[in-house]
Amino acid sequence: MSSTSSEPCLALVDCNNFYVSCERVFRPDLAQVPVAVLSNNDGCVIARSEEVKQLGVMMGTPYFQCGPELRRAGAVVFSSNYPLYGDLSQRVMKTLEALCPRVERYSIDEAFVEIPGSEQAERETFSQQLQAQVLRDTGIPVSIGLATTKVLAKLANRQAKRLREAAGIWSMPEDLETRQQQLSATPLTDVWGIGRRWARRLENEGWQNAAELAAADPAMIRLVANVVLQRIALELRGDSCLSLEEISSPPRSLVRSRSFGQPLYQLTELRPALGRYLQRGWEHLRRHHLRASGIQVFLHTSRFHREIRYFGSRQAVIEPTDDLWELQRYAFALLEQAYRSGVGYTRCGVMLFGLEPDQPSWKVCKAWQQRADLQQAISGLQQRWGRDVIQLAHTLTATKGLPLQQHRSPRYTTQWSELAIVGKKIFF
Template identity: 40%
Template structure:
């Protein structure tokens, strides 16, 4: 029987912070969203105080001032790098890894006998903590849906000690499914829970025992697959993680409202460069770019204006220079004075595989030489940024303190990706 595991990092953002700041161990810690708006990650100690996900940061600032809790600004560069390190460990000790999110990864258990699976799952549990400092829980089962539930059991039930292996026909699995509410099943949302309750399906076990064909007729093929997965029949395949995206969006809210054209141009330039890097990383070319701006819709006391514009590129490209030229032109055409903008972004559209580009009849040997020079230049830039840290080499430098920069007053150092922010050990 083929088995698959789900490795889920515990309180991932908080755990990343604790790896380099052990003084936060055992303390109530939260990580805030972009611009320090609300709490998006909580330690167990913070949850115990009754603070919920999404709580606005300003509502609990009095607890910060009293020293009862600690709030940190999001540090996505650190979290992304730590996620990659977790994946590297899993790849070394498993037959294959399928990332599901920044803190969850499916792991193949091919080739392990039934009596070896628990031992191997515990090894993954131990090795990730040993080599990265990140605590994880491991759930193993024949399907991804059951692996999700096994992982939940590993996290919520202390007797599992962070590792749970389920077999579909075991008494243990039956007992667990009867205890799990429908809303805790992967892919079953609140509205589905309400509709299923009408026909007497209220637990994961009830759904597993339901007639799949009836579920398909009354609901959807997706829920039918979930039903079969709960029985241990694999029906859900993850999309190939390396499959190229069909469009690439880069955007972010500004740290504060601004109408300054030079500041907005800097933000759009940063988004355009980041989008071009993503484009090259998946070996794609873009045929068009979209640039948009937004004012704050909640500030009805201010004039509202949210324009966007798509420009076709002269030829499919992933060259940052061509993309930034187009984004600059688009911004020039949509920008209007007299408005305070809250957000801006760039979307790369109509993507094609770089290896399947159809050349124009008007291409010349000089055009081919230009493409080769472009590929070489962009390759050197990407390699330097990969080795030396993001934004080591950029087209234009952002002004310090510009309004579009994110508010991140309590961000920790980017210990693993910035040479000038490496941890310092004093003896």
């Protein structure tokens, strides 16, 4: 029996085992094979196929611990291939934006969307068409959870993945009694926005599951916890407090950092690596028309090193700028201040903070205008041909600072030299 609702229907569209699904797009032979994806430097497991989950391998398990078991099971292991994942994510989002009235990109593999239709059957039919179109356009399978609020849509998506009979699409019951029965079987840790610490605190106050939290007095929740949890409780009731954000607010800061494939000891080795991360941050500034009024550089040793542990950090407040060479000058000066000789560093990074919308600079002399034109040309080339088409020369020497990627698949969609080759064998 279909139900009718005048309230707008939201849905969370979530790509299934996203990194694994990206690898399988170009390797259909791995459809039923256990597949795992590793973090930077091939450190730990960050994505698992259903077959790997059935082996009992948990998220975050160090590869040196689970590697033997994965090999015995015939699993295929991949290093992180973020260019591929980012490009396929863009393709998924563009398909959603072409079909849905409103879309909020929530993460690399999730989006909240508005689903048209006044009846549940109509909305589920649209969801099936949406699911099929994403798979047809990108090769990525998705699960869709439908509800009247974001928090309920998150829970509905969890059910869409858990229940085999749901076929990847599940609607939160609109009937209050039926929904309360569903929420009574939902632990607080399964609710979006509630972590273990807050779950323990809420349980100590007498709220043991999502249904009890939804039935609680909102004023009491705010008194015991905060306004965020109060809104979560209201969303569990079906009262929308978190609207779709089609245009995300600009960030106040950004961080670009990576672990090294091997310890680095010399400033001459650290500068190219830091320069690479800074250029990535600068690309973000240019893409979103922002400038930074502060910069921080940090570097540290391995936290597993028993004898030498060091964390160095320096920061500076600067005149707001998006000039790459100006930012580089500050970054290298801060690096020299934070650096300590004789130490093997395993990670460094840069944070740009105090971000604000770009404004025309008062520096209108010929040299500054030439530099601005050069940066505009660089941004244009990168936008058309990819971020690696042009880089500062010293960043190309950062080979020692590159992360370890012994199992990386080709960058099929972003690198001309790694395009998939489709051919046909001819036998005579």
